[in-house]
Amino acid sequence: MFLLFPSILFAQDKDTVAMRYSRIITKEDLKGYLTIVSDDAMEGRETGKDGQKKCADFIQSMFRSFGIPPYRDNTYYQEFPLDIVKPTHAEVSINKINFIANKDFYNYPGQSEQQINSTSVLFLGYGIDDDKYSDYKGIDVKGKVVMILSGEPFRKDSTSFVSGKKDRTKWSYYKTKPDKAKEKGVSALLIVVDNVEKDVADNKHRLESESMKLEGNTIEMPVIYISKEMANAILKKKKIDSLKEKILASGKPLNLVAKTKIEIGIKSKIEKVNSENVLGYIEGGDLKNELIIVTAHYDHLGKSGDVVFNGADDDGSGTVGVMELAQAFAKAKKDGHGPRRSILFMTVAGEEKGLLGSSYYVQHPEFPIKNTVCDLNIDMIGRQDEKHKDNANYIYVIGDDKLSSQLHTISESANKLYENLELDYTYNDVNDKNRFYYRSDHYNFAKNGIPIIFYFNGVHEDYHKATDKVEKINFDKMEKITRLVFYTAWELANRNERIVIDSDKK
Ligand SMILES: [Zn+2]
Structure with a gap:
């Protein structure tokens, strides 16, 4: 009894705080948001085009409705200028x-x-x-x-x-x-x-x-x-x-x-266009100068003639995951359980054009890079690949041990305590020929010495096709993965010590 007592307390303590807010993340919400984000009306969300701007507007309106104030000057947008280079x-x-x-x-x-x-x-x-x-x-x-x-x-x-x-x-x-x-x-x-x-x-x-x-x-x-x-x-x-x-x-x-x-x-023939990252910033408490970033790209491939590339999995799934996470942390803060460190929920554009939005962010950070503790990047979490076609209960985890062994430990224990997903590290191998570690937005943070985790379900038959549609998304799976990111972010934002950089496995 005596020995069990503290662990029971610990479990109850979790139940009243982190677990309570994790339940804000629901498959119903995820489905509702993703149905909008991947609708034909968003025209495939191609960077710089109307559909992308429409989606940005939807994301900012949701951030506002969660009670998250603009991060500066009355705006949720970080605008960035782009050159469209015409083929010559x-x-x-x-x-x-x-x-x-x-x-x-x-x-x-x-x-x-x-x-x-x-x-x-x-x-x-x-x-x-x-x-x-x-x-x-x-x-x-x-x-x-x-x-x-x-x-x-x-x-x-x-x-x-x-x-x-x-x-x-x-x-x-x-x-x-x-x-x-x-x-x-x-x-x-x-x-x-x-x-x-x-x-x-x-x-x-x-x-x-x-x-x-x-x-x-x-x-x-x-x-x-x-x-x-x-x-x-x-x-x-x-x-x-x-x-x-x-x-x-x-x-x-x-x-x-x-x-x-x-x-x-x-x-070269160049046309100028603007795009925007959408930022939902939740200020922390006693450690508010330190920052956790959670990213997903909301842009996709656009359309070809009348065919819209809806990008439900890529990366509508990550986008709405970030929105749900923002909602959960915003509600916790409203109830007096705000994170100790600040958290930036950032959906970025330009990913499909070469990780441009995240690249712009790290070149023009809104919050100091040296105070940025880590980036948790979600890119495709709603589907299953060939390897796991009979098992939805998995996610590829990439990069979590490259700069900080503590980040890997935190990710593992959050999973063991709460979600029990199979964390597949296949693509974390530096020799993996797919080189996924270099292929989504987290890499721009990693390049700048910021520890990252990349959550990814692997590619499937609809990857980068017009058939990547919301009907094919597994929302039970998405809910679990989003909650895993939630628990990991919760620990990273609330623990006493900032995670240390103790390895270099790039
Ligand atoms: Zn993607």
Whole structure:
């Protein structure tokens, strides 16, 4: 009896406070809000468009109805300026001969306006970094026009030069070539591909899409995908195929300088637009200078003709989860149980365009970054993936141990005490090829040294399709996950000590 007594008290204590307010979060409310957020009237909530603004207005009106006052100057909005970059073809000439876009070469939109003129092109075989397949070591690539072969070199026995294995799926390698080149200060990167016209057909949508960025970002290195004929024009007497054969036969890297006059012109057509993050700020008590942030993105893909991408799961589910959490904490505060630390419930825009709203926030934080304890980010919590098709009682937890082991412990114990979900850490593995850790808004906080948790149900057959609709949402599941976030936030906001940053597993 004596031993049991304190734990009973503890349980009763929870029952009267945290548990009571967790019950404000209900599947009925979640369904009601999500039915509005994912309605056709919201037109797919594309950043900068009317539907997104309509949804912002709905969220702010709900924050107001929960009794949350505007966070400053009578507003719930943090507005941010964006550039819509229209697709334009690059202009490329070699020794004064103009080449033709989408036949001889192609480039993706989003590159900033610039003119690059050079009298030489540096050929670096397959590589741009100091891996064993490239011997550019000691060669200064800074400010130079660099040409490389696409893909990965394979030996005659079809083992890879890079991995030494018969493995043709080293996808991360393909992605990193332009990144590496940018990092090294290359002025323009030419990538020789096997078939320009096929690539253009395969990537038609991306090539013709507008892209969006925060206003006034820095100049991006152009990346131009060129045909073998164009490569031969650059090399003059040499032929790209024979250089390729030489590399593959010898198993050794190769580099050379082609004395060729090349001119690359990128023109950009930009349209200005504004978007807004919607902020529901609940001021804390004795520790109010410290801040917990809870985020979800309310923007989605918009519409294509008459087809609306409703984005019920992505990320209508997280959006209404944040709204319910705000309501629960607002009610607790009204009743005299407000959080000790302040909490910012922030639905952001621009996620689908490249995490732009959260990126803007961390560049222009409304509350000091150094006082920001953590970010709990919810992106898709209403569905099940293939792996869990027979078990709704799960959620992927990503990133919780990357900067703070305490955050992981708090998340685990909140789950054990209250919700008993299966916390699946599959995607927390740094080697996971999906790289989800880098793919939602929490990452902008993590980059700034703020511990995060990312709650995610995994992708499913309706992911990024017009069929991501409210009828397919499991609201029992959503209620449980939202309550798990509630208990985790409750502990983070009310514990004596701010969680410490004690690890670096990025
Ligand atoms: Zn999303």
